[in-house]
Amino acid sequence: MGYMIAATDGEIGTVDDLLFDDHDWTIRWLVVDTGTWLSGRKVLLPPEACGEPLAATRELRVNVTRQMVEESPSIDTDAPVSRLQESDVFGYYGWEPYWLGYPYATAAGMPNPVPPESAVGSLEGSDDAIAGAAPRGDPNLRSVSEVTGYYIHASDGDIGHVEDFLLDADSWALRYLIVDTKNWWPGKKTLVSPKSFRRVNWNDGTVSTSLTKDGIKSAPEYDPAQTVDRAYEERYHDYYGYPAYWI
Incomplete structure (x- = not known):
């Protein structure tokens, strides 16, 4: 909490909260507060997108660009995050959802995102292709701050x-x-x-x-x-x- 998130081309904000799956108590999303950069907007990033936490500098590096984050799907983090919303984020970045598997990792241990337009094109017109067999309702995500x-x-x-x-x-x-x-x-x-x-x-x-x-x-x-x-x-x-x- 409070760690700075560093994209490949600059800072994008700080960790404001963590969302975990209440079935196995595993963190599924970092809620990143983008501050004044995106007018207070909050975005979701999966922990698989992060490198090793750097405790000395309180920093997490992610293998995405500022532009990719800026154009990512908007999520209301004050309301329950649905499975379809999660699918939208994974589909945008071209990462495989955690309920189907984990993103393919680079040698550095961070997933290598597919350009957003490729991901959208490959899934166009098929919500089921994005969500798989997973339910579209509340995926039982809970906020660390709330608990x-x-x-x-x-x-x-x-x-x-x-x-x-x-x-x-x-x-x-x-x-x-x-x-x-x-x-x-x-x-x-x-x-x-x-x-x-x-x-x-x-x-x-x-x-x-x-x-x-x-x-x-x-x-x-x-x-x-x-x-x-x-x-x-x-x-x-x-x-x-x-x-x-x-x-």
Whole structure:
């Protein structure tokens, strides 16, 4: 959030939000605020279009031009993004939708977009060719900004609220929710994996997990000042009995 997006020929804006698929908690879109360049317009870019995040400069490089972004389909990011709208963006850039596969990557690891006119021409008059067999309704995309602040309920009581997320920069999966437990366990923050979720109530902003409060207290301690490395994840997964996603 807040990272600068660099196109091949200059800056295009900053990351304003992230949209994730609530079935597998994977980031599907970056919502980019173009600021004064496009009069406050926001555009969508898939994470597969991005290179490796550059933490030192807080920058993400994408293999598109400013003109391509400027002429990309308009999306109302304040409303639910439909599958057809997603298809329009993928079709415009000539990238394969994530529900059919992933974009072909260049040697640098970023997709090489087909010129927009080629993509439009190849799909002209065929919405089904763009959307494939996927439904056209709400594809269950959720906003990271919206979910921040949701309350987390353990099996035996409340434990706090979502303060932040830990993102796997390789797969763009949301691996953990950072939970502020100040009303229950003062001065502590803990990690909760989506693997433990029993139910998410998107209407009232609550998440129910199978974890107990004592179980969370005894889990490997999370220190926000320390990097969550593989050694920590191994201890965390072993403690909860979760399968190792990295194997």
